[in-house]
Amino acid sequence: MRVAVYSTKPYDRHYLDAANKGTHQLVFLEARLSLDIIATAGGAQAVCVFVNDEVNAEVIKALAHQGIRLIALRSAGFNNVDLAAAHESGITVCRVPEYSPHAVAEHTVALILGLNRKTHRAHNRVREGNFALDGLLGFDLHGKTVGAIGTGKIGTVFLRIMAGFGCTLLAHDPYPNADCLALGVKYVDLPVLLRSSHVVSLHCPLTPETHHLIDAAALQDLRHGAMLINTSRGAVVDTPALIEGLKTGAIGGLGLDVYEEEADLFFENLSDKVLQDDVFARLLTFPNVLITAHQAFFTDEALSTIAATTLGNISAFEATGKALYEVSTERVARA
Numbered sequence: 001m002r003v004a005v006y007s008t009k010p011y012d013r014h015y016l017d018a019a020n021k022g023t024h025q026l027v028f029l030e031a032r033l034s035l036d037i038i039a040t041a042g043g044a045q046a047v048c049v050f051v052n053d054e055v056n057a058e059v060i061k062a063l064a065h066q067g068i069r070l071i072a073l074r075s076a077g078f079n080n081v082d083l084a085a086a087h088e089s090g091i092t093v094c095r096v097p098e099y100s101p102h103a104v105a106e107h108t109v110a111l112i113l114g115l116n117r118k119t120h121r122a123h124n125r126v127r128e129g130n131f132a133l134d135g136l137l138g139f140d141l142h143g144k145t146v147g148a149i150g151t152g153k154i155g156t157v158f159l160r161i162m163a164g165f166g167c168t169l170l171a172h173d174p175y176p177n178a179d180c181l182a183l184g185v186k187y188v189d190l191p192v193l194l195r196s197s198h199v200v201s202l203h204c205p206l207t208p209e210t211h212h213l214i215d216a217a218a219l220q221d222l223r224h225g226a227m228l229i230n231t232s233r234g235a236v237v238d239t240p241a242l243i244e245g246l247k248t249g250a251i252g253g254l255g256l257d258v259y260e261e262e263a264d265l266f267f268e269n270l271s272d273k274v275l276q277d278d279v280f281a282r283l284l285t286f287p288n289v290l291i292t293a294h295q296a297f298f299t300d301e302a303l304s305t306i307a308a309t310t311l312g313n314i315s316a317f318e319a320t321g322k323a324l325y326e327v328s329t330e331r332v333a334r335a
Helices: 010-020 035-041 057-065 085-091 101-117 119-127 153-164 178-183 188-197 217-221 238-247 277-284 302-318 329-334
Strands: 002-005 025-028 045-050 069-071 090-093 144-147 169-173 201-202 226-230 251-256 289-291
Touching: 002 289, 010 025, 035 057, 045 238, 045 302, 057 238, 069 302, 085 090, 090 251, 101 153, 101 201, 101 217, 101 226, 101 251, 101 289, 101 302, 144 153, 144 188, 153 169, 153 178, 169 178, 169 188, 217 238, 238 251, 251 277
Parallel strands: 002 025, 002 045, 045 069, 069 090, 144 169, 144 201, 201 226, 226 251, 251 289
Antiparallel strands: none
């Protein structure tokens, strides 16, 4: 199959080429997929997209007109795809349901440790010859209560790691996970989790139900001074509400690997440009905020699995008309 692969960086090409082994004709494009560049998919039977590509109804209609039969996501999330429009156009949507839950869970812990022990600030001080410890005080994680919102594979791995720190574990999820229960995790309502946890970590998918799940009202329930971490999807939190929470001290530390308006920022080198996003710029002014640019998935193991699964989806679709990991019709109905 000829596949137009969007939002590609050198590392994407390396891992996809290695997994492809010359089987399919991969056309790599650095640009994000949008209606403006839809012509670049000409001659392809499939497109391969990432988290910030635009795959709305208009784009899907144009793709169908060009003969595209498959949208292969290089991610687990599919909130950027209009599933109903794809279904109506007869285009199959597939994804990578899991790659390395350890990659994201471990990065979540790195954000917690960095924020708590302020290692990013300490590093900058030492490089400037400042060896003072004032302002770097942290706390023991041992004995603290950690709450996970979402206990799929990533949330479960995260809680298992935090159990090793000796934390009390809480979780909120409409579908309790037996592995978490075996760890001693207690499932509670969201307000209870927010009131009780010293650290709250988000591991839920972005759905209509979880959009701005953490908003101004939720922050009123948050334990004062608690740490909040988001490595799931940016729109799970209401960013302006977070800024207010930081200003009042309601949020004691904020770690983000995702951002609601990240499409125009993340994965690009903008070091010689002026940031046009005032909300993001405001976040960077707080000393107790640590942001990474959608980096949690970025390990050798995860990229290898993403590439192998993506090419497996494409090959299965070419051979049988069905991808290995299609987004189900039940998900289309809920979209």
